[in-house]
Amino acid sequence: xxxxxxxxxxxxxxxxxxxxxxxxxxxxxxxxxxxxxxxxxxxxxxxxxxxxxxxxxxxxxxxxxxxxxxxxxxxxxxxxxxxxxxxxxxxxxxxxxxxxxxxxxxxxxxxxxxxxxxxxxxxx
Amino acid sequence: xxxxxxxxxxxxxxxxxxxxxxxxxxxxxxxxxxxxxxxxxxxxxxxxxxxxxxxxxxxxxxxxxxxxxxxxxxxxxxxxxxxxxxxxxxxxxxxxxxxxxxxxxxxxxxxxxxxxxxxxxxxx
DNA sequence: TACCGTTATTCCCTATGATATATTACGCTC
DNA sequence: GAGCGTAATATATCATAGGGAATAACGGTA
Numbered sequence: 001x002x003x004x005x006x007x008x009x010x011x012x013x014x015x016x017x018x019x020x021x022x023x024x025x026x027x028x029x030x031x032x033x034x035x036x037x038x039x040x041x042x043x044x045x046x047x048x049x050x051x052x053x054x055x056x057x058x059x060x061x062x063x064x065x066x067x068x069x070x071x072x073x074x075x076x077x078x079x080x081x082x083x084x085x086x087x088x089x090x091x092x093x094x095x096x097x098x099x100x101x102x103x104x105x106x107x108x109x110x111x112x113x114x115x116x117x118x119x120x121x122x123x124x
Numbered sequence: 125x126x127x128x129x130x131x132x133x134x135x136x137x138x139x140x141x142x143x144x145x146x147x148x149x150x151x152x153x154x155x156x157x158x159x160x161x162x163x164x165x166x167x168x169x170x171x172x173x174x175x176x177x178x179x180x181x182x183x184x185x186x187x188x189x190x191x192x193x194x195x196x197x198x199x200x201x202x203x204x205x206x207x208x209x210x211x212x213x214x215x216x217x218x219x220x221x222x223x224x225x226x227x228x229x230x231x232x233x234x235x236x237x238x239x240x241x242x243x244x245x246x247x248x
Numbered sequence: 249t250a251c252c253g254t255t256a257t258t259c260c261c262t263a264t265g266a267t268a269t270a271t272t273a274c275g276c277t278c
Numbered sequence: 279g280a281g282c283g284t285a286a287t288a289t290a291t292c293a294t295a296g297g298g299a300a301t302a303a304c305g306g307t308a
Contacts, residue, residue, distance in 0.1 A: 018148055019147050019149050020145065022239075025140050048254065050253080050255080059297050082305090083254065086305085087252085089306095103246050110238075122230060172283085173285075174283085174285080185267075186266070192286095205285065206274090208275030208276065208285080209275045209276045212284030213275080
C-alpha cells in the first residue's frame with residue numbers, strides 16, 4: 001500500500017504554464033518560504049508545534065527544525081517556545097512572526113501577478 | 125577530502141535577500157528551466173550531449189533525460205540527435221530550441237527585476 | 249510527589265535521486 | 279569489414295533528506 005504523499009511539492013499539478021517560486025534567504029540559507037509560512041499559521045491556530053505538525057502532514061522533527069531555523073535567523077524570534085508548565089508547554093507566534101507571514105503572502109501574491117503578465121508577454 | 129559538489133543548487137550562496145526561481149511546465153511537468161536552458165547552450169557549443177554534460181558537472185544520463193523530456197513535450201524537438209555516422213553522431217539544437225533559450229532568459233531577467241522591486245517595496 | 253503534554257534530542261531506517269559503470273546500437277569513414 | 283565516437287539503455291552503487299521511534303527534560307497542576 002502506497003503511503004500518502006507527505007510533500008505538497010509532489011502533488012503539484014503539471015498543467016502547462018509559467019511557474020515560479022519565491023522565498024527569502026537568511027544567513028544560513030532559506031529563511032522564509034511557503035512551507036515555513038504555512039507552518040507559522042498552523043502554530044498560530046493550534047498553539048503547539050506538535051498539533052501544527054499533525055494538522056499538515058509534517059513530522060514533528062521537521063516542524064521543530066524549521067521553527068528553530070527561523071528563530072535563529074530572525075533578529076527577534078518568530079515563535080516563543082515553552083517547555084513544561086500548563087498543558088505541557090506550547091508555542092506562540094510573535095508579532096514579528098505574524099509580520100513575516102503577512103509580508104510573505106504579499107510577496108507571493110505579487111509573484112502570481114508577475115507570472116500572469118509574463119505569460120501574456122512571452123508567447124511560447 | 126570532500127568531493128566537489130556536483131549540483132550547482134547546493135552551492136547556492138546563502139547571502140540574505142529576496143530569491144525566486146521560474147520555469148515553464150509542460151504536459152509532463154517541468155518543460156523549460158534554468159538547468160535545461162544551460163544544457164541547451166552547452167549542446168549548441170559542443171555539438172554533443174556527451175561533451176555538453178562533461179562541460180558542466182552533469183552525468184550523461186541526466187543530460188540525456190532532460191533532452192528527451194524537452195523533445196517529448198515540445199511541439200517540434202529542441203534537439204536533433206544523430207546516432208552513428210560522422211564523428212559517431214551528435215546533437216544539434218533546432219530553431220525552436222534556440223527560441224526557447226532566448227525566451228527563458230528574458231523570463232529570467234524579468235524575474236530578477238521583479239525581485240529587486242519587491243526587495244525595495246517589502247521591508248523585512 | 250505523581251502526573252501530564254509538550255518541547256528537545258538522539259538514533260536508525262527507508263525512500264528517492266543522482267551518479268557511476270557497463271553494454272549495446274548506430275552509421276559514417278577508411 | 280574494422281574502427282571510431284556518439285547515442286541509447288540497463289544495472290549497480292552511493293549520498294542525502296526526511297520519517298519514525300525512543301527518550302529525556304521541563305514545569306505547571308492536582
